[in-house]
Each structure stands twice: as structure tokens, then as C-alpha cells.
Amino acid sequence: MNWYDLAALAVVAMLILGLHLARRRIGFTARTLLAIPLGVAVGVGFQGHVEYVEPIGSIYVNGLMALVGPLIIVSILSSVTGFGTAGTLRRVGLRSVGWLVLTTGIAIVLTLGVALSLGVGRGAELGGGSDVDTESLSRIVRPVPDVVVDFFPKNIVGDLADGKVIPVIIFTLLIAVAYAAVAGREPQVVEPVTRLIEAARVIIYRVVGYVIALTPYAVLGLTTVAVSDAAGNRAALWSLIGLLGISYLLCFVDAYLVNGVLLRVAADVNPLTWFRSFLPAQTTAFTTQSSIGTLPVTTDVLTHRIGVPREIAGFTAPLGANLGMPGCAAIWPLLVAIWGINATGMAYGAADYAVLAVLCLLVSLGTAGVPGTATITTTTVLAAAGLPLEFLALTLPISTVADMARTLTNVTAAGVATTIVARREGRLDDAVFLSRGVVTTTEVPTDQDGHREPLPEHESEHEHEHESDTEHESDTEPRRPALAP
Template sequence: MGLVFGVLLGWVARTGDVSWLVTTLDKIGSIFVQLLKLAVAPLVFFAILVSITNLRKVNNAARLATRTLLWFMITSLIAVAIGLAIGLLTNPGAGTGLTPKDGGKPESAGTWLDFLTGIVPTDVITPFTELNVLQIVFMAVVAGVAALQLGDKAQPILGLSQSVLELLQKALWWVIRLAPLGTLGLIGHAIATYGWDLIGKYATFTADVYIGCALVMFGVYPLLLATVAKVNPLQFFRGAWPAIQLAFVSRSSVGTMPVTQRVTERLGVPREYASFAVPFGATTKMDGCAAIYPALAAIFIAEIFGVNLGVGDYVLIAFVSVIGSAATAGLTGATVMLTLTLSTLGLPLEGVGLLLAIDPVLDMMRTATNVAGQVVCPLLVSGREDILDREAYNAASASPIDAVEARDAEKQATVPAAA
């Protein structure tokens, strides 16, 4: 309903030139995103720290972690291959009427040197104030491994970290309940600002991104779930839908992370393992933003600037997509990943300016694909390792998360009484 009313209000604001309505929609959407981002830095830190320490409760923790990263890479390779294939078949940059003069260099760009040296922070405060998710993940990993080495001595810190994480997740649930209003504002402002005229120039490219993401989400993922995890793919969409639709609206994998973890658990993935796989996936697993999109964008920009890409360039795109996806950081937008891809290929960074205007429209589908992949990979690993609760998976439904939370709280309350 928020999506429908947002489109209608955005259309009214644009056709009627109602400036106050445009401003109102902008404020509603931006406040919702700001509230999501407010919890991102501490949420990522404590989620990663707690997830690493929780691995000690899981049998074959190292094996599970390795398998998780392996499936992250496999699905990313499949996604980037689909993106490249669609781009080569459709030539998204041809016939757009755009020229290199229409582009402009982004304010900041990603390079391999920045990526490698930027992992280690210069202090412990700046990553949180500047929201550098990659550096926050690095510090959380170091703190988690150190806590494992300390053993019982670290228990007070781990107890505090768990409490802080639960507090942050509870506060974020309140923000997530505002998603219908956030949807109305974000979609409405996008329609009022961009309308349908802008999409006309990028029609092929926009269709390519949506088709590529749809092929991965509704084709590759169900096929892997059916053949690897041996589960019914339809049940996956029933259980994971709340996270997928919130990701589509919020355009933030990290902001959606509490919902993603909740649906992953209710689909039968053990909580101790899900608490590791989902936070890492939310910051590094980006099939939409870091695989399909950079592949199509590189082809699009190369065609606009008249640069011929060879087989070696396509291999480089695949390499960057698998290794550099952490640069996307799970936040709205994928500019850093795109500039990293362009700089690796030697393509003009001015090409980024060609895509900035259309980015919000594309980012919705990209982020939904990201989050779907972040749920699929733990399911694949759990199914292969025979730790998946198949009864829970088959019982999962698309009921609202609030209803699930209430049922779980009721169950937890009755367990001590029964005992």
C-alpha cells in the first residue's frame, strides 16, 4: 500500500507541480533512511563480534565458515556471468543519445590501493563517524578473535556486547515498522523527481538490471535450493519475503539485517550459524550491487565512450565482483564498487555520472537480490551439512515478522514454566 500510494502521490506532485508535496515526500523518505543508518555502525560492529564468538557453539565452525565464503563466491560468479551475458546480448549503451559530455567524475572513487589500505583504520572513532563499514568489520573481526583467545576472561565483554546488540535490534525493529511510511516517501519522491522521462534514455540498461536480478533471484537461487539443499524453492520465498521486500524499499542490506537474520532462522538455519552468516553476508554478499550491476554498467559505459572490451576485461570484471564486493558496504548505492571496476578496467570514471541519476531506481532491485542471496547461502550450507531444520523450513510462511516475533516470545515464556 505504501508503494502504491507513493507512486500516486509522486505522480500528483510531478504533474501538478506541487512543491510542498515533493518536499514532504523527500523528508519522509530521508528521515526513514537516516533512522536506518543511525544504527548501522554499532549494529555491524556488535553483530560481527557476537557472530564470531557464537561460532564456538557450533560444531565444525571453521568448515561452515569456509563453505559459506565458498558459496558467496560461487553465486557471485554466476551472477556476474549473467550480467555480462545480458550486456553483450542487448548493448545497453547503444542508441541512448548519451555522450561522454553527459558524464561527470564522482566526488570519491574506489581503487585497489584504497581498498587494501582502507581496511585498517587509523583510529577507532573515525570509522564510526564516517560510517566506513569495511573498517568497522575489520575491528569487529579482530575483537571477536581476541575474545575467543581470551576465553572466560572475555565473558563480561561478550555479555555486554550481546545486550547492546539486542538493544540495537529492538530499536531498529521500531524503525522497520515505519517501512510503509518510508516506502511512501522514498518511492513518491523518486517519481516526483525523476518521473518516467529519465527512464526512457536508460530503458535498455534499466531493463537489463531488473532482468538480470530477476534471473538470479527467481532462477538461479531456486535451482540451487532445489538441487543443492534439496528443499522446495517456493517455501524460500514464503519465508524470506519480508526481508526481500524491506530491502527493495530501504535499499540497505545492513538496515535489513535484523529481518534477514530472523527469516533465515525461521527457515530452519541454526541460530548460532545464522548469527555468523547473515551479518557477514550483509556486508560482503552483494550479487545485485557487486556482480550484476558493475558488469552491465561497465559494458554500458564502454559503449558510450567508444571503448572495446576484450575477454581479459570480462575476466577482470568477474575478479573484481568476487573479491571487491566488500567495498559495497551494504549501504544504499554501489558507486564505490562501480568506480573500483572502472578503474581496474581503465574506463573513464566520468561514466559514473551517467548512472547517478537513475541509481535509486536500480538500487531497489539490486538490494532485494543482495538480501535474497544472503538468505540463500546459509540455506545451501545448512542443507549440505545436514544441519537444516527441514520441518521449520517447510512450515515457514510469509506472515509478518511482528507476528513471528510475538509467537517466539510466547514460546520462550512458556518453556521455563513447562520445565
């Protein structure tokens, strides 16, 4: 038994207790943010001795991942019942895909412009190239036809167990389309199914609330382990610190500057207010490094803090966790490719870079939002472009650290696209958005007598001290009309 590991666990346990006791005075978001510097301090102080702390974050991530399949299924099916018609479903679906692909396209152009202008990789010495093992990377390169086939469900239970989200989404969409077709002709036939879907939604969302309430404590554990691992690899990180810095720069410019402009122009909302409201999802994404794992938090924040209707949040956000992904499918693959091209002095012209851009856009259409996705997407892009896999292998020491910013960028883009779709549909509730996180009366579960049920911890804190005023505004203030497509 290692006493240093036990001491680290004891310190983390005391900090978790402190965060819990402070919940009445410090809001959910503030406690989540406070957990990050606390985790950094513990990770540095107990470098290499966080073995007993690691399960804290792992259990939380497993809990989130366990909810992903049921959440996607009930969210999409519930969205269809909320949309009412197949036409609305088709319109929302096309808009969702369009905006998710557009955010990735913008990230591609941004990365190409910045990386080529700065000459990323010039003068770098790619030492040890002959010693780099790329066999494991070669094994994950798959023919494009096989990738496309795997998009479609074969065994829905097996797909759920294996975490294959895209087949689950497609299968659920097939059920949803069939439901909408039957409901349009014989609504009485599907009425029991409608009640079942709604009941399942309320239950799953309640469970999601329980898990999300643990976020500040999980962030503390996840940050502690991440910082401890990174601190133990300083020597390996130093030679690639420039590439890591540029990746963070690109991710944060895309996440905040680019998306801020999109929010103002396309959704007509205040970007600063939006980012403050969306912060819990960004923090969870940064620490868990999983867009899929963050999905319960993302949908919760979009619904309860941003004012996106649950049917749109439950439809577009899951798509955004598997389609688009500008951090993992655009910024990182292009950055690694340009870094390696410049470092080796390869002759690469405008047409070659255009091919790289197209490849990244194609890869973004089927990206799984789980840790390590960027390695798969980058390997696919490099192999398809005929570039050496050593480029990626040499960057693996910084990949985990870079994945924090990449995941934050992915989740932010999905949230922005969802908000834009809601605005274009004329469904964004400005009363909820302007109140910065108050749950509307239509989203709060009620009992048979119409009385509110208790809210999860993060929804019942002092952030809701003006709840009654906001509910009145929600009942009287109409939603703003949809913008032009």
C-alpha cells in the same frame, strides 16, 4: 508554506493510520506490500510536492543505520559464543565467504552472457558526451593499496561514526577470536563477558523489533518520494529506458531464478516458500536501497522466518552486506561497461571481458552496502579497465531507479548464502521454515520466571496463530543433517 506539500503529507498520514488500524486483519508482510502501490499512487498524484513526506522514510532509514554498528558487533560476538569453538567459527567463516563470492561469480557470468548476446548499447547515441561532468567521478577513484588499507580499523569509534562497516567487522572478529581462545582455556574468566554479550544481544534485538515494526509505514513514505522523483525525470529516463529494463531483468533473474536453483540444490529447501518468508527483507531493500540499512530486517527474517540459527545469521548476513553484492559489484558495472563499449564501437575481445570479470570479483570483496555504492564500484571498475568514466556519468539519471533492484538482489544473495551455510552446518531449523515465520521458543525473549515477553508487532500478528503447534514441532522434530560441503 506549500499547500500541495501539506496535502501530500496529510494523505500519507491518513494512509499510515489506515495501515496501522488494519494490522489485526492484515499481516505484516501484506501491509508492507500494500504500502508500495499506495506510495506509487501518492507519488504520481503529488509529483514534485513530497518535501514533507520525505522525512518519514529518512527517519526510518536513519533508525536502521543507527542499529547497524551495534547489531554487527553483538551479532558476531554472540555468534562466537554460540559456535563454541574456534574451529566452528573458521569453518562457518570460510563457507560464508565462499558462497558469497560464488553468488557474485554467477552474477558476473549471467551478465556477460545476457548483455553480450543482446548487444546492449548497440545503436545507442551517447549524445552530449563532451558536456558530461566526470570530475566528481574521478575524485572517488582511489588506488588499490589505499582501498585495502581502509579495510582495517584505525579508530573504531570513528569507523562506527563514518559508517565504515568492514573495519568494524574486522575489529569485532579480532575480539571474537581472542574471546574464543581464552574461553577454550579459561571459561570462568570470560563468563561475565558472555553474560554481557547475551544481555546486549537481547536488548539490541528488541530495539530492532521496534524499528522493523515501522517498516510498512516507512515503505509508504519511501515509495512516495522515489516515484515522485522518478516521475519528474521522465525525459531523462526515456533515452536510457532500455538499459534500465535490462538491468531489472538481470537483477530479478539473478535474485529469483539463480538463487532459487541454489536454494533447491545447495540448501534443499523449497524456493517459493523461502521467497515468501524472505519478502519483508526484499521489500525493505527495494525501498531503502541500502543493504546495510536492511541488515536488521535481514537477520530478523532469517532467524524468525527461515530458521537460520541466530549465530549464523548474525555472522554471515553482515558479511553479505559488505562482501559479494552481485547487484552493485557485478551486474551494474558490467552492464554499464558493455553498454558503453558497444555504443562507442570499441574493439573489445574475450581477454578484455575476462579482465572486466576479474575486476568485478575483486571489487566485490569490499563493497559497502549503502545507497550509491554501485557508482563507486562501477567507477573503480571502469577506471581500472581504462574505460571512459562518461559511460557511468551518462547512466546517472537512471541510477536511483536501478538501485532498487540492485539492492534487492544484494540482500537476496546474502540471505541465500546464509541459508546455505546453515544447511551445510546441519543447523537449519525446518520446523521454523515450514511454518513460514513462526518464532521458535529458543529465540523468543523470556523473563526471569521463564515466561515469554511480548513480541514486537510484526511477530505477534495473525501469522503466529499456529504458534503452539510449531513450537511442539520444534521440540520434537530434529533438524535435518548437514549436506556434504
